[in-house]
Amino acid sequence: MTDFMKKKDEQSYDGRILEGIKLHRAIDSYTDKHPASLELRQLLRPRHDKYASVVVDLIWDHCLSINWSTYSGTTLSSFNQDLYEIMLRRKSDLPPKLRAKIQIMVRNDFLMAYANEDNMRNSLRWMDNRVNFKSNFVGAIDDVKENKDYIFDLFKNFFPDLIKLSEGFCAC
Secondary structure: OHHHOOHHHHHHOOHHHHHHHHHHHHHHHHHHHOHHHHHHHHHHHHHHHHHHHHHHHHHHHHHHHHOHHHHOOOOHHHHHHHHHHHHHHOHHHOOHHHHHHHHHHHHOOHHHOOOOHHHHHHHHHHHHHHOOOOOOHHHHHHHHHHOHHHHHHHHHHHHHHHHHHHHHHOOO
């Protein structure tokens, strides 16, 4: 939900929701500065130019989807269903922009967008159509294919560090 709100909107929340918002912002900041993300961004820059940092996040989402069972005791599908139920039940707590889209996002199973190549391609094409400048988001599929082992090695270095950050941040 943090992606659908401005920093000033945080004042509308407290307790566990605010804690989650702050964790999300800390994760975004940490991810942008992590050496593995910086290395991946350099690899992606020729194809994605100013959107390379966005593509890093998309590729990390893909890597997590593929490696979900390594980091979780539940399936990705089960986790997503639980999250969808919470979001729909707590719809009134969501920022207005997200509230307006949540039904469609759940119906389209948006959290599975990067779990396989077909879903990823559809999501990336949609993103390419949303931006005003040449982005080539769909080229991220080629990036992953061309550099799969290298990218997944970077992810294996990055994600345990992100887990440590999250565990030290809160009892979420």
